[in-house]
Structure formats: C-alpha cells, structure tokens
Amino acid sequence: MFADRATIYVKSGRGGNGHVSFRREKYVPSGGPDGGDGGKGGDVYFEIDEGLNTLTDFRHIRKYSAGNGEDGGKRNCAGKSGEDLTIKVPPGTVIKEAGTGQVITDMSGDNRRFLLLKGGKGGNGNQHYATSTMQAPRYAQPGQPAQELELLLELKVIADVGLVGFPNVGKSTFLAKVTNARPKIANYHFTTLNPNLGVVDLEDARGFVIADIPGLIEGASKGVGLGHEFLRHIERTKLIVHIVDAASTEGRDPIEDIYAINKELEAYNADLALRPQIIAANKVDMIYGDDDTVQKIRAEFEPRGISVYGISAVTGQGIRELLYAVNNQLEKLDSKPVIFEQEYFPEYHFDAASEPFTVVYDEEEKDYVVEGPRIEKMLSYTNLESEKGFQFFQGFLKDNGVWDRLEELGIEDGDTVRMYGLYFNYYK
Numbered sequence: 001m002f003a004d005r006a007t008i009y010v011k012s013g014r015g016g017n018g019h020v021s022f023r024r025e026k027y028v029p030s031g032g033p034d035g036g037d038g039g040k041g042g043d044v045y046f047e048i049d050e051g052l053n054t055l056t057d058f059r060h061i062r063k064y065s066a067g068n069g070e071d072g073g074k075r076n077c078a079g080k081s082g083e084d085l086t087i088k089v090p091p092g093t094v095i096k097e098a099g100t101g102q103v104i105t106d107m108s109g110d111n112r113r114f115l116l117l118k119g120g121k122g123g124n125g126n127q128h129y130a131t132s133t134m135q136a137p138r139y140a141q142p143g144q145p146a147q148e149l150e151l152l153l154e155l156k157v158i159a160d161v162g163l164v165g166f167p168n169v170g171k172s173t174f175l176a177k178v179t180n181a182r183p184k185i186a187n188y189h190f191t192t193l194n195p196n197l198g199v200v201d202l203e204d205a206r207g208f209v210i211a212d213i214p215g216l217i218e219g220a221s222k223g224v225g226l227g228h229e230f231l232r233h234i235e236r237t238k239l240i241v242h243i244v245d246a247a248s249t250e251g252r253d254p255i256e257d258i259y260a261i262n263k264e265l266e267a268y269n270a271d272l273a274l275r276p277q278i279i280a281a282n283k284v285d286m287i288y289g290d291d292d293t294v295q296k297i298r299a300e301f302e303p304r305g306i307s308v309y310g311i312s313a314v315t316g317q318g319i320r321e322l323l324y325a326v327n328n329q330l331e332k333l334d335s336k337p338v339i340f341e342q343e344y345f346p347e348y349h350f351d352a353a354s355e356p357f358t359v360v361y362d363e364e365e366k367d368y369v370v371e372g373p374r375i376e377k378m379l380s381y382t383n384l385e386s387e388k389g390f391q392f393f394q395g396f397l398k399d400n401g402v403w404d405r406l407e408e409l410g411i412e413d414g415d416t417v418r419m420y421g422l423y424f425n426y427y428k
Contacts, residue, residue, distance in 0.1 A: 004155040004232070006058035007098055013041025013082030015120035015143025016069035018128075022136065023075075033136065035072055035126035038143040039079035041119025042066030045086045046105065048112050052090035055155050066117075069143055072125045082119055092158045092236070094340055098150040102344035102392075108158060108236075109337050117346060120144030147350045154232055158337060159197055159211035160330055162237035164265070166257050169245045170282040172196070174313040175212045178323060205327045211237065231268045236338040239276045239329055240265075241322075246281035246293045246310065254281065254293060255300050276329055278307050280322055285312040341383065343392050348378055359405040367416035367423070368406055370397075375419055384422075 016038025023031025044066050067082030089095075093107045095116070105114045123141035130137055163171045179198025196212040213234050234240065242261065244254040258279065266273035279301055281294045294310035301308055307325060311318035357372025378396055383389035397403055406417065406426065417424045 004055060006055045006153045007062070007150065008058050008153065009063045009148070009150050010044050010085075010087070010117060011063075011065045011148040012044050012085075012117040012146045013066040013068040013119040014146040015039070015041045015122040016071040016079035016082075017142050018123035018125040018140030019072035019074060019077075019079075020126045020138055020140045021074035033126040033130050034074055034076050035140050036074070036077040036079065037072045037125050037128075038122030038141075039069030039072075039081040040122050041069045041143070041146055042082035042084045043115060043119050044117040045084060046093075046095060046107060046114045046116055047086050047088050048091050048093075048107050049088035050091060052088065054090065055093070055153055058153060066119055066146075068146070069119065069122045071143075072122070072140070076125070076127060078125075079122060081122075084119075086113075089153065090155060092156050094154045094156055096152040096154065097344040098152045100344060101152065103340045103342055104151070104344045104346065105342060106340040108339055111339075117147040117149065118350075120146055147346065149346065156236050156340075157197060157211050157233045158209070159237055160208040161210040161239050161241055161326060162234040163210065163212045163241050163243055164234065164261055165243040166245070166252070166261065168250060169243045169257075170313040171212045171243050174243060174280070174282065174311075174319075175210065177313050177316065178319060179210060200323060200327075202323060202327055205324065206331070208327060208330055210241075231265070234265070234272065235269060235340075237275070238333050238338065239278065239326060240272075241278050241280055241326060243280045243282050244297070245283055246297065247283040247286035248293070249283060249286060255297060258297070258301070276333065278309065278322070278326060278329065281308055281310045282313055284310045284317060285315050341386055341389060343389075345378075345382075348374075357400070357402070359402060359409065361409050362418070365418070367418050368409065368411055368426070370402055370406075370417060370419045374400070375402075379420060379422070 018038050019035035021033070021035045023034045025031055044064070064085060064087055066085035069082045070079030072079045089107055091108060095104045095107065095114075096102060097104055104116065105111060107114065121144045123143045126137045126140045128141075129139065163175065165171055175196055175198050178200050198210055198212075199207060200210055201207045211233060213231075242258060244257050245252065246254050248254060262273065262277075265275075279297060281297050284294060287293060294308065298308040309318055309322040309325065311322055313319070357370065357374045359368065359370050361367075362369050378393065382393045382396075384393060411417075411426050413427050415426045417426050
C-alpha cells in the first residue's frame with residue numbers, strides 16, 4: 001500500500017532528577033552532600049533512509065518517545081542519559097506541526113539528519129548547593145520536562161518534471177516509453193494509485209527525473225476523488241508537462257481539459273499557476289481525417305507562451321522533440337531542488353516562549369526599540385529575506401503583543417522600529 005501522509009506523536013526524554021544524599025563514612029559523623037546529577041533526556045532526530053519510499057510504517061506506529069534520563073544517585077553518581085530516538089523517513093518527507101500545518105523541516109537535499117526535539121536537562125544534585133552558610137542542603141534540582149509535538153508527515157516526491165492530465169490520456173504509457181519506470185497500465189479511471197518516478201536519459205544532455213502524477217478530475221483541489229492525495233506531489237516539480245488526449249477518444253474536448261486541470265492546480269496552490277508548462281498533445285496516431293486538433297491547441301495556448309508538441313506515446317512519434325524541449329527548458333531554471341522553508345520553530349516554542357522582551361521609544365534616535373531574549377532568538381531562527389519568513393515574523397510580533405505595545409506608545413505609519421541592528425518601517 002502506498003502511503004504519503006501520516007500523523008504521529010513524538011516526545012523527547014525528560015531529564016533525571018538530582019539526588020539528595022550525604023556522605024556516610026566511619027569517623028565522619030557529618031559528611032558533606034554527595035547527591036549526583038540526573039541524566040539528560042534523549043533527543044529526537046529525523047533521518048533520511050534511501051531505502052524507504054512510503055510512510056506506511058507510520059500508519060501502524062503513531063507514538064514515538066526517546067529515553068528518559070535516570071535520576072542521580074548517592075556518592076556523586078550521575079544518572080544515565082536517556083537514549084536518543086532516530087526516526088527514519090523517505091527522502092522528500094515534509095514534517096509539519098499538526099495543529100497549524102506549518103513546516104518544521106523538509107527532509108530533502110542536504111538535510112539528511114534533523115534535530116527535532118531536545119531532551120530535558122538533568123537536575124543538579126544537592127552537592128551543587130553547598131555554601132559556607134548552608135553546608136547540608138536538603139534539596140536538589142528536578143530534571144527538565146520532555147518536549148512533545150504532534151506532527152503531520154507528508155511525502156512529496158522529488159522530480160524535475162510532473163506529468164498531469166485527466167485519466168486515460170496516456171501518462172503511464174508515456175512514462176513507460178521514455179524512462180525505466182514500469183507503471184501498471186489499464187483502461188479505467190484512477191488506474192495509477194501512486195506516483196511513479198522514472199529517469200529520462202538523453203544523448204548529449206543532462207537528463208531529468210519525471211513523475212507521473214495520478215489522473216486528476218475536476219474538483220481534485222477540493223479533495224474530490226483522490227485529489228489532495230496526489231496534488232501535493234506536484235509542488236516540488238520545476239516544470240509541468242500537461243498530457244492531453246488530442247484524439248478525444250473518450251469524447252472530451254482537449255482544450256477544455258487543459259483549462260480544467262490548470263484550474264485545479266491553481267485552486268490547490270496558486271504558485272502552480274506560475275510554474276512553466278509544456279503541452280503534450282497525445283494520441284496523434286488516432287487522429288483521422290482533416291481534423292487538425294494539435295494545431296487548434298497550438299493556436300489556443302502558444303500565444304500564452306506554452307509550447308505544444310504532438311506526440312504518440314504508443315508509436316513514439318514526436319517524443320524525442322518533446323524530451324529535448326523539456327530538457328532545454330529545465331536548463332534555464334534553477335537547478336536546486338524545491339525545498340520548503342521552515343515556518344514553525346520548536347526551539348522558540350519550547351525555549352523562548354516565556355522569555356521577556358521590552359518595547360521602548362528612543363528619544364535621541366527618534367525610533368522604537370524592541371529587544372529581549374525572545375526577540376533575539378526569533379530573529380536568529382527566521383529567514384527575513386523570504387516572504388514566508390517575513391510574514392511568520394510579523395505574525396510572531398502580533399501574537400506576542402509587540403504591535404499592541406507599540407500602539408500604546410503612540411507609533412504612527414512610517415515610524416521606524418529597531419530590533420538588534422535591523423530597521424523596519426511600521427504600517428498598520
């Protein structure tokens with residue numbers, strides 16, 4: 001069974017408690033404190049396993065916990081640290097915080113191993129609290145609590161090119177013709193129930209990875225059929241090859257089909273509407289008479305900047321020209337894989353949420369200053385150069401009452417806000 005989505009619960013280990021004890025030796029009636037420290041709790045890591053290609057295992061095991069640190073003992077014996085937990089996932093797995101749907105990390109590219117949750121620190125034993133006035137402290141520090149999160153795992157296949165189109169337009173036949181993939185092919189809707197990947201090798205060219213995204217239908221963006229299960233896989237692709245039945249073997253208008261599928265892509269993710277696209281007008285071997293459907297498709301879409309190639313996935317007609325056109329288009333695009341940016345930062349939510357910050361007006365510089373450990377940590381976690389990162393930071397400031405405090409101080413549109421060497425103009 002192919003599984004590309006799962007919800008799991010993960011928990012790091014709690015720190016062991018510090019111990020309270022005193023030396024008991026012959027001829028030493030009042031020995032000093034010798035309580036040992038508690039052990040550190042285990043961390044939780046995610047790691048890529050190239051041997052995995054589905055999230056099926058997470059359908060059966062939903063709770064994952066690292067080991068707890070052991071409590072300290074007498075005679076300065078420290079507790080044993082808890083075992084770290086490493087959760088292995090297939091490449092292309094996007095890890096999100098389940099409640100908000102925000103991305104924590106994308107296990108793709110160079111991101112092979114990721115520290116998700118830190119184990120709690122072990123508490124200090126009473127030996128640390130002896131002073132000249134308190135030589136027999138009867139208290140020790142408790143271990144820090146574990147960190148826990150509910151996660152949404154989504155597998156988004158990593159391919160340069162995504163094949164889209166209605167069922168039975170010949171996507172699987174095309175993929176089998178041009179790559180080493182061997183998809184199951186049959187004449188019924190939703191014949192492909194999981195994305196198929198294949199590698200296209202070209203003479204004197206780099207080649208590329210292509211994915212057959214299972215047949216879509218109208219309403220897919222709203223979850224009709226298996227729409228949401230498949231549409232997420234096209235989000236990584238750099239180029240879309242839209243395969244259409246130019247012979248209208250099932251009685252549908254190919255031009256209307258193209259508009260319908262593009263509408264579904266845009267409704268699911270507006271960025272997909274901006275993705276470069278090439279149309280492959282398939283089944284030209286089944287066009288009879290004077291009906292030049294391919295030319296009609298060209299007349300409709302080439303003025304919009306979308307190239308159209310007539311092909312036959314069965315006979316191979318036109319396929320070579322199409323593949324080299326795809327390769328030439330890819331060479332113009334960024335060669336880096338599509339990686340989803342981090343939007344949710346466990347470090348902030350567990351480490352910085354309770355830390356203070358200040359908002360003041362600097363009379364000398366005539367600007368507003370926002371400072372404090374919480375702000376500084378958030379700035380270090382956030383990529384302000386990206387639109388998503390900047391929006392996330394703005395939401396953080398709003399949720400933490402920074403905007404309210406600025407308005408209480410009388411800030412107006414166009415005024416300057418300073419945060420650790422960064423300057424922003426305020427607009428409500």
